[in-house]
Amino acid sequence: MIEALSGGVLLVKAALDLGISVVVASADTADRVMPAELRDRIDELVTVETNDIPALVAAVQDLHDRLPISAVFPGCDVYVPAAAHVAARLGLTGLDVATVERVRDKTRMREAVAAAGLRTPRFTEVSATSQLAAAAEHTGFPCVVKPVDQSGSLHVTVVHDLHELTTAYERLSTDSFVDLGRPLIERALVEEYLDGPEYSVEGYVLDGVTTVVAVTEKFLVPEPHFAEIGHQVPADLEPALEAGIEAYVAEVVEAVGLSVGPFHCELRVTPQGPALVEIGARMGGDRIADLVELARGVSLPRVWLAALLGLTTEATGAFPGPTAAVAGIHFFTAPAEHTFERAAGLDEALALPGVRNVQIDAVPGDPVHPLVDFRCRLGHAVFTADSHRDAAATRGALGATVRINPAGGDR
Structure with missing residues (x-):
């Protein structure tokens, strides 16, 4: 590992x-x-x-x-x-070294999907402020600017004019933040804004066959940013739409050349149909694999072990069966004008129907980041429910019950 x-x-x-x-x-x-x-x-x-x-x-x-x-x-x-x-x-056994560039570099990814004739936003790569006007001319406004090789919604921003685009790009290209030992670089994508709800699709390739396990509903912060503050498996979709999403993703998997192991494909459903946000040759983060196992009965880690170790899925226990109709994760956030001191209501949250665990990751003195990227998340709760309606109620109750830096003696 x-x-x-x-x-x-x-x-x-x-x-x-x-x-x-x-x-x-x-x-x-x-x-x-x-x-x-x-x-x-x-x-x-x-x-x-x-x-x-x-x-x-x-x-x-x-x-x-x-x-x-x-x-x-x-x-x-x-x-x-x-x-x-x-x-x-x-x-x-592993992915071809040429393939991995198409699932890590978003420009190469877009090029491969577009070459296959699949729906993808108009896009242009930029590496200098002087290139922004031409890029916006190609994509039109609103458009989205993002780093070519980052994740966690870092510097992913929707902009509506050249001034906003320039400001967002300069903020991206001058940020000194280092993630996993890797500084941000100046290469970025400017791409067409996709208007529609966002989902991710979890699946795997095994013995040459692409299998979609689940479509995950995403809960995002308000635009202009796209930080994810919740996920739910499965998404509440009409069967025809779900089938269309699955068929599209299978074509994306083929276009980028994924030959073995799991994938996590993010997309938006536009009026013209599904369109790629990005695809990764790995399991979804944020405990999505746990949600998939709870609601779909498939252990993606154990499928991955079987795929690369040459074992059977029976030997790894990859299909334990579902234990709930719906599974979700809710992330706790707070206004960013202060540091984290404490959280109240954790015991009450854990007692809510279907809540499996409640966890605060921040420690006293940690900064509370704005609702911009993954750093805004202070902790999370995983829950299950019998229906999408019940899941929505639990999500709302969690948000109301856990309080960050409450006043006075609130516990």
């Missing part, structure tokens, strides 16, 4: 539960620290700069020479290319 992060944590836990030996390669610093809950359970921790692919390949090759490795997995989307390069070097 290259960096046990996000969905990678679920994958490591699944492997360990099956008695599979696990080695993690990690920088083990800053936001890439090895999770304490796994540190003592894995077989070995290899400390290496995981953003340096030659150094990573050399370290894993040395490990492979003394402890043969059977498969290489990325802990999150950032390390999909690294995993492909390492697997290729060791002669193991």
Whole structure:
């Protein structure tokens, strides 16, 4: 495992539960620290700069020479290319190294999907302020600007004129924020705004067959930003629309060349039909894999283990069966004019019908970020429900019950 992060944590836990030996390669610093809950359970921790692919390949090759490795997995989307390069070097099953550029670089992704004749927004890559006017001329307003290789809604912004576009791009290109040891770069996409509700599609490719497991409903902050503050599986869709989404995503998977393992495809349903936001060669983050298992009865981590280790899905227990009709996750946020001090109402929230866990990740003194990207999320609750109506009621109750920095002695 290259960096046990996000969905990678679920994958490591699944492997360990099956008695599979696990080695993690990690920088083990800053936001890439090895999770304490796994540190003592894995077989070995290899400390290496995981953003340096030659150094990573050399370290894993040395490990492979003394402890043969059977498969290489990325802990999150950032390390999909690294995993492909390492697997290729060791002669193991994995994605083609050319394919991974099409699922990490959003320009290459758009080009591949457009070349296949599939609906995708008009787009232009820019790397300087001087290119923005021409880009906007091509896409029209409103349009969206985003980094070509980031995730978590970082600097994804809808703009309505050249002044807003210039401001958003300058903010993107000068931000000093470092995510997983990687600074932002000046390359960005300017693309047509897609008007319609947003969903993600979870699935996998196994033995050459693409399977869609679930369509996930997304809950976003108000525009001009797109931070995700909730997910729900399955989305409440008419059967014909769901079938159309699934067919479109299968074509996207083929267009970008995904040949094995899970995928997480984000799209919007426009008046002209589904249109790609982006696709990743990995499981969805934000515990979406947990929601899929609860509501669809499919363990995506165990499917992934079967796919790369050459095991059967029966051997990995990949299809345990659903335990709920609907599963969701709600993220707790707060106004950004102060730091985090405490949260109230956690016990009451945990007592709500269907709520499975409530967790606050922020610690006193942490900044409370604006509703712009993933950093605005202070904690979360996972819940299940018997219907979409009940799920909506639980989501609303969670938002009302958990209070961030309440006044006085409110508990």
